[in-house]
Amino acid sequence: MPRSRMIASGWLGAALIAVTYVDFLIFAQFAFLERLAALGIAADHLKAVMAAMAVGGILFSLLTPHLSDRFSAAMRLRAGLILSAASAWLALLPLGFAGALSIAALIGAELGILTVTLVTHLRDWTGTRNPLLAVGVGTGLGYLICNFPPLFTAPADIQSMIAGTLCVAGLAIPLSPGPFQVARIPEGSSRSTSFPRIFTAFTALVWLDSAAFFIIQNTPQLKAGTWQGTAHLWSDGAILVAAVTAAIFLSCYGIVQVLAAAFAALGAACLLLHHPASTSLASVFYPAGVSLYSVALVAYPSILTDEGSTAERGRHAGWLYAVAGWIGSALGIGMGQHLGRVPTLFV
Numbered sequence: 001m002p003r004s005r006m007i008a009s010g011w012l013g014a015a016l017i018a019v020t021y022v023d024f025l026i027f028a029q030f031a032f033l034e035r036l037a038a039l040g041i042a043a044d045h046l047k048a049v050m051a052a053m054a055v056g057g058i059l060f061s062l063l064t065p066h067l068s069d070r071f072s073a074a075m076r077l078r079a080g081l082i083l084s085a086a087s088a089w090l091a092l093l094p095l096g097f098a099g100a101l102s103i104a105a106l107i108g109a110e111l112g113i114l115t116v117t118l119v120t121h122l123r124d125w126t127g128t129r130n131p132l133l134a135v136g137v138g139t140g141l142g143y144l145i146c147n148f149p150p151l152f153t154a155p156a157d158i159q160s161m162i163a164g165t166l167c168v169a170g171l172a173i174p175l176s177p178g179p180f181q182v183a184r185i186p187e188g189s190s191r192s193t194s195f196p197r198i199f200t201a202f203t204a205l206v207w208l209d210s211a212a213f214f215i216i217q218n219t220p221q222l223k224a225g226t227w228q229g230t231a232h233l234w235s236d237g238a239i240l241v242a243a244v245t246a247a248i249f250l251s252c253y254g255i256v257q258v259l260a261a262a263f264a265a266l267g268a269a270c271l272l273l274h275h276p277a278s279t280s281l282a283s284v285f286y287p288a289g290v291s292l293y294s295v296a297l298v299a300y301p302s303i304l305t306d307e308g309s310t311a312e313r314g315r316h317a318g319w320l321y322a323v324a325g326w327i328g329s330a331l332g333i334g335m336g337q338h339l340g341r342v343p344t345l346f347v
Helices: 003-009 011-038 042-067 073-090 097-120 131-146 156-170 195-217 220-226 230-237 239-253 255-272 276-299 310-339
Strands: none
Touching (some): 011 042, 011 073, 011 097, 011 131, 011 156, 042 097, 073 097, 097 310, 131 239, 195 255, 195 276
8 A cells, every 4th residue: 555545544553553552561561570470570579670660661751752853753653663672572581680670661761752752743644534543443453462362371472572573563664754634623622621631530540440450460350250261352352343432432522521431431340340240240341441541542642632732742742651651550550459459439
């Protein structure tokens, strides 16, 4: 397909989003942690290693927007993909504690560069026909790949190699700017909603998501009811449909209504996890809530805001991903570790 048609159809943006999700979910959240456990590092040093990753992610999420004067968006995105591939393959080495700290900081840095650059300049690669649909397809495709049973259940070294290889493949995607055009912003979107409100909402949603995810993954009874078995993995992979639906809802109703629906779904999932008999229902609400807010989180900085300045969009993206993404996630995981549940009053 000619490059101009690929941009117009949104396939460039969808492919970049999918690769970024695989790097983050399969490698950074799964394979790397499994490698630490296999190397005997996780038992005593997991908090220190995860802190190094968070510091790298926060620092480079905030720093990346300030690199735009020296490096083009395409250069920054390619740098993020190269560092992503390098971190995935370096994680295969027989690491000690110091090596694990270094790789963790590198993972945080590459994710900060990759995510903030991508969402800031997403309009350049999602086309002008229906950029929100491209975001929905890319997000759903990323989750579908991550939940593909042979990949999800593969050993950590295989997951790392596949994630690194996909990042290298991402370098072949043509990244020169496309026909930039401001997307139609639905009523009820961020046009009438301040950035601090959107920022706070995303922080709360990431917090709930991370807490629920940690609790499910570390409670065998809950994990068996929501996450194990091919049928459950394929049902989670159905998030492709949910993500496309989320994109349609964003286009029709705007971000405020979609984030409200995401909160209702995630809040319900967190409450249902209190009761083991309700885990099957929680396994429906949880991916629905994640799909709704994930599409909005990717689309917001570039497509769902009426802010015309690239610099301002970049700063918003940096703060959003540094605080809502990294700090919100850490708070959610901490809640899961120390309480083992999301308190009803908190929801």
